[in-house]
Every structure is written in structure tokens, then in C-alpha cells.
Amino acid sequence: MKPFAFAARSLRREFRHGELATLGAALVLAVAALAAVGTLASRVESAILASASELLGGDLGVAARRAAVPEPFVEQARADNLATNRIVEFSSVVFAGDASQFTEIRAVDPAFPLRGTLNVRDADGGERTAPAPASGEVYADRAVLVGLGRRVGERLQIGGRDLAIAGEIVNAPGGSVFQFAPTVLMSLADAESAGLLGPGSRASYRLLVAGDAAAVERYAGWARAHLPPATRLTTVEDAQQNLRTAFERGESFLRLAALLAALLAGIAVALAAQRFARRKTEEVALLRCLGASRGEIVLALTLELALLAIPACLIGAALGLGLQQAAFAFARELLPGSTPALPWGPAASAFVIGLAVLFGFALPPLLRLRDVEPMRVFRRDLETRIRRFDALYLLPFAVGAVLILVESGSGRLAGVLGGGLLGVAAATLAVTVLLLKALRVGGRRLPGALRFGLANLVRRRALTLIQVGALALSLTALDLLAVVGPSLLERWRADLPADTPNYFVLNVQPDQRADFQTRLAGLGAQNLSLLPLAAGKLVAINGKPPQAADFTDERAGNWIEGEVRVSWSAEVPPSNRIVQGTWHGGGGDTPQLSVDQSWFEMFKLALGDTMTLRIGEQEITATVSSVREVDWDSFRVNFFMMLDPAHGAALPHSFIASFHLPPAQTGLAALSREMPNISLVDINAILDRVRDIIERVSSAVTWVLGFSLVAGLLVLLAALAATADERRFEIALLRTLGANNGQLNAAVLGEFAALGLLAGVVAAAGAAATGIALARTVFRLPDYWPPLGTLGLIAIGSTILVMLAGLAGTRRIARTPPVTVLRGAS
């Protein structure tokens, strides 16, 4: 026997006869879905990342406190062919005539900005894209110009230097959203020559780099290994905490969709492969009888599979790329920034995954065929003895696990999804076994045709378990795609409701507080939080002065050396949740402190520890009595440290407020004029930005989810149609015995209804549980609750779908004259 030639001939014949076409089609569809969703997700992801780069002002940053970023970091970046941009930020008072304004100065070299564009407004109101400020020139925020009473074209003074105002900043990449002073952008050379960066300037330094993704990756690796103390890397992902959450959630959504598509594909291929192997049994027995050796049979089967798989996976990958190109053309306008190049990686990995899934699921049953007894040609009932445990069957599970891990790119997503699906599989197994037991006992009381249909489930016990399992897993994936995903997106959108605070007010003095509140209420401000704020230094933890070097988290150093802010309240503020200890309420005899969870971990605290703060001339030592989880994305005033009001009120303080007012509310400007000491921070721009990202990402994700859903439905229908074929012989027999169409339909519908209902209910429950787990651990939306009503409807809908698919599959068979079937099967 020449195995290759034999395999090629078998493939040709069987394909022509339609035998292998189902498996080939499942594979093409699976790889196409995977390649399309993977590529689309990857492109959307890179579009989002590119947009994040614009926010950071580069692809990667090295940030240092107090001293410039060491020179080797610049040299290494140049050696790696990366563009560099130095930025120094510091606070300073800016003068113009008699007026002065506290500002945040950003001094940049001529390479600014590496990513994104700097937009300024000229004196005539026209906007333009501007280069970095030239020596002798600055760009300033509108608030600076208003504060100084100056216009574009006039001059201001910084550190004794007289500089021309060359434009009003409209958009400058790389700024911090929550800085409480307006920005002035100046040239780095000017800042250095004016002596603004001398010792004690409290400046922070940043080196931004940008270039080829691989080079940036390489540079990040090098930089991580060479970071001196008080220096840290800032990546695109942590450019902005608020935006980062948006990006991360968007990315997780895309990965989830791609993963579910992969899973559906795997199930379809697995079902087709299983069926192919079952059909091969007779042939293998005959070949054995005619003298083919085991080795030859295994080799020929494997080769035949490979000859089928490679072209099918290639066609699938090509089809997938075409499909995603079409989808991308539609989704294009939803994405920020420039069009990302077509990535080949996802299509290539879809190809490999297709092969892995096919061989993973098809090889075990095919390899088992080598044990088929040649005597089976005489005795059809001679079943191959089933070994209780066969290591080969671990292969598909291993393939599935690796698939989930690789595609998810995150252990947490993989864990939740893997756990959820495993739970669904286990629950399906348990419920199906119970159902089969019940049918065996109680099935006899059912009417004729229905009894026959359900008896089939009992008779084909192993097949029933496989089919219900596959069906439940596919329906879970579809439920996640169709119901849980969109409702999670909806919940995410609701994260920033219409009355999200869009203004912050700082420096409200205690004697202004009542008046301020009344005025705001008069303007119709909503969602007001007004909290006291005392600023000072953290001087001791458990009586000892903290050292930056004691903590692994480099941010701890910033807080130890910089200013810390503390507030107090008798009630737990909104968007805060106590996770450890007891909230102090009004306070007791000794000062009590509630600490944010990230601080609690960063400073390695324990309940009962003490923290000493110096506020003005006073020192206060408070005991840590509770830990809070703070929703920092809520755009409300929030604090890392909250004292009890009994002790906090004695500290020198002002008030800080956050509230919502429709933008362009003129009353606010009047309030600002009448209380000249208060600072008003308008965060409408950043809110718009976050909302914009959420909108764009969720629109793109809706596309990807929808695409996966369609692919998944097709796969499921193909798989169901294939299982209908298993009923060929029974239907022919029933027909022969005189069953009419109604009776045949009742048998088929009964069988498929049981399959569909069981799988649908388990899948709905599994999808709901997985959705809750995903919301809590991956998407950090703790109060998410899946729409159970919709899931219930989907369970009913999927039962009907399964019944119809079963009916459609068997209808074709029922039209074939029974004698043909019986003769073919005999």
C-alpha cells in the first residue's frame, strides 16, 4: 500500500461523494470566522492603541522625579532607531503686568509631539496645527490668558524671561487630565536658560520615545532592566487611568468575542470529525480484513486528514481576511486615528488553530480505529472495546485550553471563560445523565412516535452526551455573544451617566461654603459632592518616617516626597465601598483613618497601623480602621485617605466640589468672578474624550460581536444538520414500518426538543454566571446583572431553532425512498 497515494485517492473519492465535504466546510467556516474576528479585533485594538499613543504623546515614556532622565536612556533610544522627546513639567507663577497666574508649565524640545498633533488657536480665532514652541514663544491655555488678561500675540513673563504668546492651546498631547492649574507650553531651551530647572524646582522629567512597535518593545525591555530608583516607565496603557479602563475593557471585549468565535469553530470541527471517524469504522474494518496493516491505516487516515485540512484552512483564512476587510470598511469611521495596517498574525494563527483543532479533535477517534476488529465485517454488533481511559482524549482538551489561553492574552479572561465553559460541560453531563435515567424509567408512558424519538436519545447514550454537550457549549457562546456581551457594553456606557460631574471647584473657603452651595443650587447643579480638603505631608507610618526605598511600588516615593491630601466625612462617600474594617462614622476618642485599597497595598498597611500627617503646623496621628475600594472612574471627588470628621474638622482646610452643570452655563463664570479665590476646573473635554472612546469601542465591539454571532449561528446550524444524518437509518425504518409524516416529525421534534431545551437552559444559566464573573473580574463592573428574561427567551428560542434545524436535516432524509437507505446501510 502506498499511503500517500491511497490517502489522496480516498480524499478525492470521498470528497466527490460528499463524505468529507461536511468536515471540510466546518473547517473552512471555522477558520474563516476565527481569521475574520481575530484580524478585525486586532485592527480595532491597534487603532485604539494608536489613539492612546496620541494621549501619551509617544509610544513609551520614562519618567523621573527631581532629576533629568539619565543620558544612557536617550542614547539607547537612538541606538534602537526611536524618535525621542524630552519634557519637563513644573509649577510656576506666570506674570503679565500686575496680573499673575499659577500655572503648570510644560517645557518641551522641538521634537514635540511625537504622537498626535498640537493644535492652537491664533489671535483671529482660526485653529492650526502647530510645531513645538520656538525659543522666545509660548502657547497657553485659555484660563491663563483670561487670568492674565492677555491675548494671543501679546507677551507674558516666566522666571524673568519675556515671552511671546504664539497661540492658545486647543489640544496638546501628553497632558495630565486632572491637573489643577492651567498649562503653559514653552521651549525646553528657554526653561533651562531661564534657570527654572535648578535644584529645588520640584520638576518632573519625562523622556518620550516613538517608533516601530518591535523596537519600542525591545527598548522597554532594556529600560526596565536599567531603571534607576525614582524612575519609572509609562506605557500607552497607563497614559490615563480613566482612559486606560476604557481601553482595557474595549480590548477585553474584543478578545472575548474572538475567543468565543474560536470556541464555536472548535466545536463544529470536533462534531464533524467525530462523525467522520464514526463513518470510517466500517471502512477500516474492511481494509483490515483485506489485509491493510494498522500502521498503514493510521498513516493513510492522518494523511487524508492533512490533505483535507491544509487547503481548507488556507481557504478559510483567505475568506476570513476578505470578510474582515468588508466589516472593517463599515466599522472604519467608528475608529479613532489613522487606518491600522492589515495584520497577518491573526489569519496565520487561525490557520494553525484550525489545524490544531482538527487534529486535536479528529485524531483520537481516528487513531482508535486502528483497534477495530476485522471480524466487524461479519458482525456489525461487534463494538470496539472502549477503554475506560485513553490519554489520547486529553488531546482535544489540551488544544482547547491552549486555544483559550493564547487567544485571550489574559490569564483572568482565560480563567473565567475556561471555568465557565467547564462548568457548563459538567452541568450538561449531570443533567443529561439524569434525563436519560428518567427516560429509561418513565419513557414507556409516552405516546408512540415521541417515545421512539426519546428512546433514541437513551440508545445513543454516548452520542447524546456529546451532542448535548456541544450544543450547550455553542449556545453558551452564542448567549455570551448575543445577550451578555451587549448588556455588559450597555452597563459600561451607563458608567458615565448624563449627570456625571463635569466641573471641579477647588479652594472654597469654609466661610464661603454655605453661600457657594446656595449659588450652585440656584444654577441647577446636580450630583454635587462637597468635601473638605487638607493638604500636607505624610511624615510617619507606625511612628517611623517612611522611605521610598522601603516600598516596591515606585509611586509610593511620589507620595512620600510630595503632597498628600486628606478629607473627612461621617458617611461613606458615593462610589466608595468598605472592603475591610469598619467605617469610622462620626468618629470617637482617637483619630480614625480610612485608606484606599491601592494605598493600603502600596504602603503594606494592616488594620490598626498608624499614619502621621503634618497639615500646616499641626500633626495628626490616626489609626487605620477601614479600607475602601474607590471607583476612580466616577469623576467624583475622591480621596486616598479619609479621616473621621471629629478630628478632621480641626485641621486647616478648604473645600473641593464636583458637580454637573450643562456645559456653557454662564452663571458659573459670574460665580467665578464673584469668588475670585476659587479655581474652576472644566473637565468636559476629558469626559467627552472618555465618552467618545466608550462609544467608538462599543460600536466596534458590537460589530465584532455581531460578526462572531453570525459565524457561530452558521457553525451551529451546520453541526445540527450533520447530526440529523445520524437518524437516517431510524427514519427509513420507521417509514418502512408505515410511519406517516406526522409521526416522523413527532419523533424528530421530540428528540431535538429534549436536546435543545436541555442545552438551552444549561447554556442560559452558564452564560449568566459567566457574565457575572466576567463583569466582576475582567470588566470591573461589580454591579452588573445579566438580563435573565432575555436569556430565558433565548433558551426557548434556541430550543425552537434546534427543533427546526433537526427537522430540516431529517426532512431531506425522509424524502429519500426508505429502500435506498436500508440497502445502503445494510
Add this chain to the structure above:
Amino acid sequence: MTIDSATVLSAQKLSKAVDGPDGRLTILDDVTLAVERGASLAIVGASGSGKTTLLGLLAGLDRPTAGAVTMAGQRLDTLDEEARARLRRRLVGFVFQSFHLLPALSAEENVMLPLELEGRDDARQRAQAVLGDVGLAKRLHHYPHQLSGGEQQRVALARAFVHGPELLFADEPTGNLDQRTGAAVTDLLFALNREHATTLVLVTHDPKLAARCARTVHMRDGRLAEAAA
């Protein structure tokens, strides 16, 4: 019993037992038998008497619980499954009651199968020639479901003889056919047997078919009782 050079197939003290739900069940009990080259032997008996089990053991498709089978001078019990497969490929042809044609293959391709297993390049020509011999030259490209029962069994006969086997095992070759078609297929079987000088071992419960063999043995409850030829 001695084995002379004329004996192509022999069984010595052959037994087969299987473990069933009610304990051990003996299907074949102490069967000794020799078949001479070119002879034709019919194994007859009631359903469940052990005919098919004996055929399977003689053809090397199964292993006996006790005793030995010798085929063309080779003790089958000394060979592993792979070696027995090679021996079958070279020496043995089969005809089954239910034809066992592969539904995905055309008549011609089904007949090519044994030659392809041997890796022969003239498979197609040989298959066409033999299909011509059985009167199916015009049915080369038909699939099993497009052929009548008699035609299907003729394809099976062609497949059994195409590689010139020394031994032909037939299990109820006319069991699925009507009387007239069965008779035609029987004629063809014996004609081919004569032409190819093949040794024929045939299992049947049809006395007319058995009568066409030179020798008949009866199986009863797993034991052999020779009848007069």
C-alpha cells in the same frame, strides 16, 4: 492429523470462548479440519452454530482461545495481527453476505481496493478486466446505491478475485439475494473459482449451495460433524 503438501488450510483443536453476562460461553469447541488446495468446502449449520466464527478464525480475522490454524504452511498463531494482515492481503479473498462495498467508492474503485493495498500500479486496468469478466463492464462508474443487489454482489466477487488469491472465504454469499439472482451469483462464484483454481471455504445454510461444493461439514453447537460429500 497430518498435513501434507496438498493441504492449504488446516485447523487443529480449534476452540473459541467469550465472556458473556451469564459467564463463559463456548462458541467453538475442539474443531479439527483440513482443506486441500483447489478444494471447495461448505460449512453448514443452524444460526448460532458457530459457522461464521469458524470462518473468521480460518481467515485469520480473529484469534482462537485454543488450538491453531495453518494457512499455506504458516501457523497463524505465531503471527501478530500485522503479519496476518500481510498474509491475508496476499492469499485471501472475501465475499460477504451484505457485500460490504464502500458506499463512497464506485464499482471500479471498490474492485481496485485490494490491488491498491498491495501498491500495484495496474489496479485500474485489472479492476476493469475483472469487472468485465463478471459482466459489469458498463457499470464501472456506478456507486453501490446505484446497483441492484445482484450487481453489488458481482462487484464483491470481482473484488474477491481481482488480486488472484489462493483462498476465497465466502459468508452466505447469496443470503441477501433472491433465488434467481442467487443462482446466477453462485454460478459466477464457482466459475471464477474454477478459472482461478482457488480454494473455496463457504459458509451457508442453503443446502443447494452447499451441494455444489466438493465437501460439506456440519456445525452443531460449536462442534463439527462431517457429512458425506
